[in-house]
Amino acid sequence: MRYLNKINSCILISTIVGMSLMSGCASSSDVTVLRVANWEEYIDMGDWDEDEIIELEDGSTVFGEDDLMSEFEDWYYETHHKKIKVEYSCFGTNEELYNQLTLGSVYDLVCPSEYMIMKLLHEDELLPYDESFFDKSKEENYYIRGVSNYIDNVYNELSIDGKVLHDHTAGYMWGTLGIVYNPEYVDEEDASHWNILLNDKYKRQITVKDSVRDAYFAALAIKNYDLITSEEFINAPDYHDRLTEVLNATDQSTVDAAQEVLTRIKENVYSFETDAGKADMVTGKVVANQQWSGDGAYTIEQAMDDDLELRYATPEECTNLWFDGWVMLKRGMQDDPEKKEAAQAFVNFLSRPDNVIRNMYYIGYTSVISGGKDDMIYEYAKYQCEGEEEEVDNDDVYSEADQGMEEGDESPQGDDTDDEAGQTVLDSRYDLSVLQNSGQHSEGDRQGGLRAYPLGYFFGNGSEDDDAYTLYVEPGTGQEALLESRYPLIEIMDRAVVMDYFDEKGNEAINRMWTNVRCFDLKNILLGR
Amino acid sequence: MNNKNTLSTYYVLPYIIFSVLFILLPLFVVLYYGFTDRTGHLSLANFIHFFTNSRTIGTFFYSVVIAFLTTLFCLLLAYPIAYILAKGVYRGRHSFLLVFVLPMWINFTLRVTALKEILTYFEGNIAMHPFFNTIICMVYDFLPFMILPIFNSIVKLDDSLIEAGYDLGATKFQTFVKVIIPLTIPGIVSGVTMVFLPAMTNYVVLDMVYNSTYIMGSLIGSYFSSYDWNNGSIISAVLLIVIGLMTIISNHLINNKKW
Numbered sequence: 109m110r111y112l113n114k115i116n117s118c119i120l121i122s123t124i125v126g127m128s129l130m131s132g133c134a135s136s137s138d139v140t141v142l143r144v145a146n147w148e149e150y151i152d153m154g155d156w157d158e159d160e161i162i163e164l165e166d167g168s169t170v171f172g173e174d175d176l177m178s179e180f181e182d183w184y185y186e187t188h189h190k191k192i193k194v195e196y197s198c199f200g201t202n203e204e205l206y207n208q209l210t211l212g213s214v215y216d217l218v219c220p221s222e223y224m225i226m227k228l229l230h231e232d233e234l235l236p237y238d239e240s241f242f243d244k245s246k247e248e249n250y251y252i253r254g255v256s257n258y259i260d261n262v263y264n265e266l267s268i269d270g271k272v273l274h275d276h277t278a279g280y281m282w283g284t285l286g287i288v289y290n291p292e293y294v295d296e297e298d299a300s301h302w303n304i305l306l307n308d309k310y311k312r313q314i315t316v317k318d319s320v321r322d323a324y325f326a327a328l329a330i331k332n333y334d335l336i337t338s339e340e341f342i343n344a345p346d347y348h349d350r351l352t353e354v355l356n357a358t359d360q361s362t363v364d365a366a367q368e369v370l371t372r373i374k375e376n377v378y379s380f381e382t383d384a385g386k387a388d389m390v391t392g393k394v395v396a397n398q399q400w401s402g403d404g405a406y407t408i409e410q411a412m413d414d415d416l417e418l419r420y421a422t423p424e425e426c427t428n429l430w431f432d433g434w435v436m437l438k439r440g441m442q443d444d445p446e447k448k449e450a451a452q453a454f455v456n457f458l459s460r461p462d463n464v465i466r467n468m469y470y471i472g473y474t475s476v477i478s479g480g481k482d483d484m485i486y487e488y489a490k491y492q493c494e495g496e497e498e499e500v501d502n503d504d505v506y507s508e509a510d511q512g513m514e515e516g517d518e519s520p521q522g523d524d525t526d527d528e529a530g531q532t533v534l535d536s537r538y539d540l541s542v543l544q545n546s547g548q549h550s551e552g553d554r555q556g557g558l559r560a561y562p563l564g565y566f567f568g569n570g571s572e573d574d575d576a577y578t579l580y581v582e583p584g585t586g587q588e589a590l591l592e593s594r595y596p597l598i599e600i601m602d603r604a605v606v607m608d609y610f611d612e613k614g615n616e617a618i619n620r621m622w623t624n625v626r627c628f629d630l631k632n633i634l635l636g637r
Numbered sequence: 638m639n640n641k642n643t644l645s646t647y648y649v650l651p652y653i654i655f656s657v658l659f660i661l662l663p664l665f666v667v668l669y670y671g672f673t674d675r676t677g678h679l680s681l682a683n684f685i686h687f688f689t690n691s692r693t694i695g696t697f698f699y700s701v702v703i704a705f706l707t708t709l710f711c712l713l714l715a716y717p718i719a720y721i722l723a724k725g726v727y728r729g730r731h732s733f734l735l736v737f738v739l740p741m742w743i744n745f746t747l748r749v750t751a752l753k754e755i756l757t758y759f760e761g762n763i764a765m766h767p768f769f770n771t772i773i774c775m776v777y778d779f780l781p782f783m784i785l786p787i788f789n790s791i792v793k794l795d796d797s798l799i800e801a802g803y804d805l806g807a808t809k810f811q812t813f814v815k816v817i818i819p820l821t822i823p824g825i826v827s828g829v830t831m832v833f834l835p836a837m838t839n840y841v842v843l844d845m846v847y848n849s850t851y852i853m854g855s856l857i858g859s860y861f862s863s864y865d866w867n868n869g870s871i872i873s874a875v876l877l878i879v880i881g882l883m884t885i886i887s888n889h890l891i892n893n894k895k896w
Contacts, residue, residue, distance in 0.1 A: 379847030
């Protein structure tokens with residue numbers, strides 16, 4: 109009986125506590141509550157160590173003291189003089205988020221991936237951002253002032269049912285789909301083709317994402333290899349549109365062919381993994397894995413701590429351009445202007461350059477924010493390129509590049525071409541061999557042996573001055589591998605396609621295909637296979 | 638006296654509410670989704686699909702094989718261990734039991750991760766033998782659940798019955814088969830039910846040892862993540878039927894003394 113008493117009092121206490129908590133929330137009505145759902149480990153939680161402080165070359169520092177949610181609450185009170193409470197929750201997959209939403213969870217602002225955004229948009233669940241949110245003249249509109257032109261254009265081109273993604277989405281993180289590999293065991297050439305998943309040289313030594321869409325994408329790339337790498341296809345004026353079409357096909361014969369490829373992949377790879385791949389790569393259980401670029405960077409960084417060299421390759425046929433973005437949900441917002449203002453302010457707060465850097469540091473992914481006129485994020489990318497030893501070894505190169513920048517006012521897109529040193533730097537950028545044969549550099553063939561890595565398409569504003577946004581990194585180092593996984597070059601973007609949200613029929617066909625690949629077929633026994 | 642009775646009625650109330658909310662209601666939800674189609678109309682299509690598709694029924698078969706082997710090896714290992722622990726002539730047998738049950742206090746993913754490293758040490762690339770490793774990890778994971786109930790039933794065993802067996806001329810083997818085993822059947826049965834069904838759905842272990850073939854649990858998960866509540870639920874319903882059947886059989890075994 110005493111035992112029972114204990115349990116009962118436990119129940120009583122927890123009920124009382126629960127009730128008081130609930131009433132606590134309800135009583136404070138002057139506080140706007142913003143219900144945010146985001147991926148796990150996808151926002152800076154602060155609490156950095158003293159030595160984690162980021163000191164950029166331009167003298168500015170970034171430090172994560174508190175988590176960004178509570179810092180936003182303070183910031184909002186200071187700037188808008190209104191009280192806000194961020195209720196933050198996490199989800200593990202897009203499907204989990206969608207299931208939560210359909211089962212009655214109510215959120216105001218969520219951060220799904222591009223195809224889930226399209227699905228929600230198609231189902232008319234999303235609220236467009238205000239026009240004022242896209243007003244570049246306003247100081248506090250950090251998002252629109254900072255988002256990379258290139259990414260912004262991608263959002264403008266994506267639409268579903270006539271609704272443009274751009275008006276409903278504020279991007280967060282983005283990247284490509286590729287192969288993380290251990291150069292000790294895997295040739296770069298092998299890793300640069302999706303075919304590696306079928307290569308029996310690496311039998312049972314490669315992992316593939318346990319996600320229908322990522323596996324399907326790789327299968328389609330393998331199946332269509334001859335087509336999408338043919339001269340005629342690549343040189344066609346509508347190359348990108350056709351590539352997108354090929355990699356978004358869901359007709360039955362394509363799905364069947366993909367099933368055949370994936371069944372062979374299943375027999376050849378180590379496993380389909382949801383999360384174990386990163387650790388298995390670092391511990392050396394596998395020599396390559398299919399990975400999103402952000403996780404690729406994370407893996408490479410982890411391996412660097414163990415003095416293990418890993419690299420990230422984006423297959424030469426094609427890659428999947430993915431991004432996660434903030435969208436406002438109609439059902440949560442209920443046309444509440446206070447909420448909408450707060451949600452948009454939250455997105456802007458996260459897009460403020462220092463917060464962007466904090467997030468990139470904490471998460472390891474690449475933000476869609478390039479900073480616009482503010483070069484802080486570019487400085488951070490530069491900062492990331494510097495290994496500890498390189499700083500001393502290649503002083504001459506940095507001073508050359510710096511010289512150019514100093515003369516061109518505060519921003520590097522100033523006219524550094526007038527400067528002779530800057531001219532040489534520029535020339536070497538156009539030397540294609542520099543880009544392609546980074547592995548086999550010889551002494552003195554370019555600026556102190558550094559590889560030029562032009563990122564004007566991402567950081568620039570579409571003008572000729574964009575060439576100034578070129579990073580220099582020592583070939584063969586972990587910094588180079590990290591850079592390659594964080595920021596793809598423009599020629600990779602040319603073959604990067606967004607995978608659409610498939611319609612119900614297509615989705616069903618793909619899911620059925622996936623079950624077929626994964627399930628044990630009784631026919632195998634009955635037919636004696 | 639009366640006062641005490643009304644009090645105990647109150648005590649029961651939370652448990653009734655609990656069972657309705659967390660056992661009965663979900664059960665009806667599962668059955669509802671299992672036997673309706675996407676539009677909410679009554680339909681047997683999911684049920685028929687499950688038993689006619691060579692891959693879903695193949696998954697069922699694969700899960701049963703894994704669960705059967707797991708249970709078998711657990712039983713073969715657990716019975717002698719439980720017997721020695723219960724009947725052994727040494728002091729402090731409960732602390733010895735603790736040694737075998739202690740792993741249950743550690744999160745099982747942690748245990749399997751550790752075991753994975755050991756297997757990697759011996760096998761090299763463990764992805765080469767996914768099925769074999771699955772069984773090893775499952776047996777390791779579920780062993781305590783088999784030991785405990787068998788241990789309890791052997792401890793309760795009346796020694797005079799065993800002595801009576803010897804007195805009546807039975808050999809050691811005959812006593813074991815005809816006296817000890819029948820008397821410990823309840824322990825064996827509850828051990829088997831505690832291992833067999835969870836082993837059919839515990840896909841986390843398969844995931845962790847790189848077995849990329851689905852079992853029942855992963856198939857349910859994959860249906861749910863593609864928003865197919867109906868086909869996912871019917872699998873749960875089928876598993877319910879299996880549980881039901883096993884409970885009936887085990888009750889029969891426990892009550893039927895004539896075995």
